[in-house]
Amino acid sequence: xxxxxxxxxxxxxxxxxxxxxxxxxxxxxxxxxxxxxxxxxxxxxxxxxxxxxxxxxxxxxxxxxxxxxxxxxxxxxxxxxxxxxxxxxxxxxxxxxxxxxxxxxxxxxxxxxxxxxxxxxxxxxxxxxxxxxxxxxxxxxxxxxxxxxxxxxxxxxxxxxxxxxxxxxxxxxxxxxxxxxxxxxxxxxxxxxxxxxxxxxxxxxxxxxxxxxxxxxxxxxxxxxxxxxxxxxxxxxxxxxxxxxxxxxxxxxxxxxxxxxxxxxxxxxxxxxxxxxxxxxxxxxxxxxxx
Amino acid sequence: xxxxxxxxxxxxxxxxxxxxxxxxxxxxxxxxxxxxxxxxxxxxxxxxxxxxxxxxxxxxxxxxxxxxxxxxxxxxxxxxxxxxxxxxxxxxxxxxxxxxxxxxxxxxxxxxxxxxxxxxxxxxxxxxxxxxxxxxxxxxxxxxxxxxxxxxxxxxxxxxxxxxxxxxxxxxxxxxxxxxxxxxxxxxxxxxxxxxxxxxxxxxxxxxxxxxxxxxxxxxxxxxxxxxxxxxxxxxxxxxxxxxxxxxxxxxxxxxxxxxxxxxxxxxxxxxxxxxxxxxxxxxxxxxxxx
Numbered sequence: 408x409x410x411x412x413x414x415x416x417x418x419x420x421x422x423x424x425x426x427x428x429x430x431x432x433x434x435x436x437x438x439x440x441x442x443x444x445x446x447x448x449x450x451x452x453x454x455x456x457x458x459x460x461x462x463x464x465x466x467x468x469x470x471x472x473x474x475x476x477x478x479x480x481x482x483x484x485x486x487x488x489x490x491x492x493x494x495x496x497x498x499x500x501x502x503x504x505x506x507x508x509x510x511x512x513x514x515x516x517x518x519x520x521x522x523x524x525x526x527x528x529x530x531x532x533x534x535x536x537x538x539x540x541x542x543x544x545x546x547x548x549x550x551x552x553x554x555x556x557x558x559x560x561x562x563x564x565x566x567x568x569x570x571x572x573x574x575x576x577x578x579x580x581x582x583x584x585x586x587x588x589x590x591x592x593x594x595x596x597x598x599x600x601x602x603x604x605x606x607x608x609x610x611x612x613x614x615x616x617x618x619x620x621x622x623x624x625x626x627x628x629x630x631x632x633x634x635x636x637x638x639x640x641x642x643x644x645x646x647x648x649x650x651x652x653x654x655x656x657x658x659x660x661x662x663x664x665x666x667x668x669x670x671x672x673x674x675x676x677x678x679x680x681x682x683x684x685x686x687x688x689x690x691x692x693x694x695x696x697x698x
Numbered sequence: 699x700x701x702x703x704x705x706x707x708x709x710x711x712x713x714x715x716x717x718x719x720x721x722x723x724x725x726x727x728x729x730x731x732x733x734x735x736x737x738x739x740x741x742x743x744x745x746x747x748x749x750x751x752x753x754x755x756x757x758x759x760x761x762x763x764x765x766x767x768x769x770x771x772x773x774x775x776x777x778x779x780x781x782x783x784x785x786x787x788x789x790x791x792x793x794x795x796x797x798x799x800x801x802x803x804x805x806x807x808x809x810x811x812x813x814x815x816x817x818x819x820x821x822x823x824x825x826x827x828x829x830x831x832x833x834x835x836x837x838x839x840x841x842x843x844x845x846x847x848x849x850x851x852x853x854x855x856x857x858x859x860x861x862x863x864x865x866x867x868x869x870x871x872x873x874x875x876x877x878x879x880x881x882x883x884x885x886x887x888x889x890x891x892x893x894x895x896x897x898x899x900x901x902x903x904x905x906x907x908x909x910x911x912x913x914x915x916x917x918x919x920x921x922x923x924x925x926x927x928x929x930x931x932x933x934x935x936x937x938x939x940x941x942x943x944x945x946x947x948x949x950x951x952x953x954x955x956x957x958x959x960x961x962x963x964x965x966x967x968x969x970x971x972x973x974x975x976x977x978x979x980x981x982x983x984x985x986x987x988x989x
Binding site: 413414415416417418419421434435436437438439505506517521522523524525526527528531532546549550552553555556557559560561562563564567568571572573576577578579580581582583584585586588589590592593594596597599600601636637638639 | 705706707708709710712725726727728729796797808812813814815816817818819822823837840841843844846847848850852853854855858859862863864867868869870871872873874875876877879880881883884888892927928929930
């Protein structure tokens with residue numbers, strides 16, 4: 408922040424070294440593709456193009472839950488989109504998601520193939536396609552969808568607000584950190600109060616839980632931004648218990664590994680094309696290196 | 699921003715004068731009600747508790763569109779939630795929306811009454827309840843929902859990011875303004891490119907258009923943050939044409955007036971209980987004053 412006496416120009420213009428922090432190279436004020444590149448297509452009906460960020464993990468958890476529940480039609484190929492290298496700006500990816508964000512899904516079982524973008528939209532699409540992980544009772548379905556939309560509208564304050572200014576911005580500035588910390592803690596408290604007298608967000612375990620867990624569950628489990636102590640996450644006891652319960656599910660553990668390209672190599676499955684990939688991963692993939 | 703040498707504490711604590719700007723009094727790091735207060739209930743099946751912010755306008759536009767299309771079951775009472783005075787923290791409101799944000803809907807035609815919160819969830823609920831303004835073709839419905847979720851996940855960068863730091867924060871700081879301006883412009887370009895070869899966001903005019911118009915349409919029409927010149931909104935010509943087309947709809951003009959509590963008194967209908975309220979508004983309401 409150059410100074411407290413900044414005066415914005417009449418018309419903002421792009422200077423490429425501005426406003427970046429850790430992700431400077433991938434933020435642009437314009438949309439559209441930067442280069443021609445087709446996407447690979449594998450053998451399964453569902454083609455996922457993603458990365459194991461919280462938004463990506465929502466979808467891989469859902470797919471693994473569907474498979475664990477016996478929905479064989481949910482078999483999928485998961486392709487790695489390296490956002491640090493600009494894969495999301497390739498023409499093939501932009502054709503599936505004009506917003507150039509992961510995750511994006513292509514359902515090859517439709518003619519023509521159906522594109523689905525935005526993690527919340529993908530979760531709802533899969534829940535409706537397979538009739539699973541979304542309450543069938545209309546009242547409870549509405550409640551689950553309210554929480555799903557809540558997650559979509561709230562997490563930008565956690566990720567693009569708190570996470571950015573607490574962990575990724577080039578310097579620590581008190582005002583934005585305070586602003587977004589206050590909101591992140593409020594959101595954690597919203598969840599904690601709800602989970603104080605509900606086992607799951609709405610009815611049984613659903614896409615609302617998966618979406619919220621990927622962000623807020625993983626946050627209280629200490630996996631995002633190294634902010635567990637700063638946010639005093641252990642004080643949200645009901646949320647923590649729910650987060651741990653979900654974290655113990657085998658499908659969740661598998662979903663977390665898919666399209667993971669950093670951290671412990673034992674937890675990475677950079678691409679996923681078959682259920683057996685989880686078993687053979689250590690011998691096949693561990694030598695590939697990582698960024 | 700006190701200085702560039704800020705070091706966050708190990709554990710964040712709430713100081714009530716911190717991190718506010720224009721909305722300091724209504725931001726809190728905890729959830730739940732602050733006071734007991736029941737909500738009023740009128741004569742119609744749908745009870746809306748809202749304010750004419752972009753998120754509120756989405757829903758009043760949808761309700762007026764439904765009525766204009768002949769769905770008499772969409773008759774509604776719209777009650778004003780004054781967020782500056784903390785109405786959203788009353789016990790009755792929190793019971794309908796534990797997130798304490800407008801808009802919130804109560805459908806009295808269900809037993810027990812159905813709560814719906816989050817503007818995107820309310821739009822989807824109404825579209826499904828009345829079978830209107832959402833494509834029935836599965837492929838196009840999926841596309842509409844992707845754009846609806848896109849709006850929900852993107853607008854926080856426009857409102858809570860760009861709008862806050864450009865218009866409401868206590869000082870102008872370059873880093874957050876640059877960061878969120880870049881993202882706001884990218885989002886505008888995403889829409890402009892899509893609307894270059896689509897009449898509407900997905901199929902016919904739908905809840906995706908209403909949701910996106912309330913934020914991005916009103917932004918390019920110069921109604922948000924006095925930022926039209928700064929963002930060079932006239933350069934997004936396809937988006938502008940679409941925004942003007944929607945702005946000309948009578949139901950949109952009505953929806954914009956509902957729960958409006960500032961600006962030109964002629965454009966305000968602070969509460970809406972009957973279709974005739976729009977006609978009698980000037981004589982009945984204009985003397986009530988405004989904040």
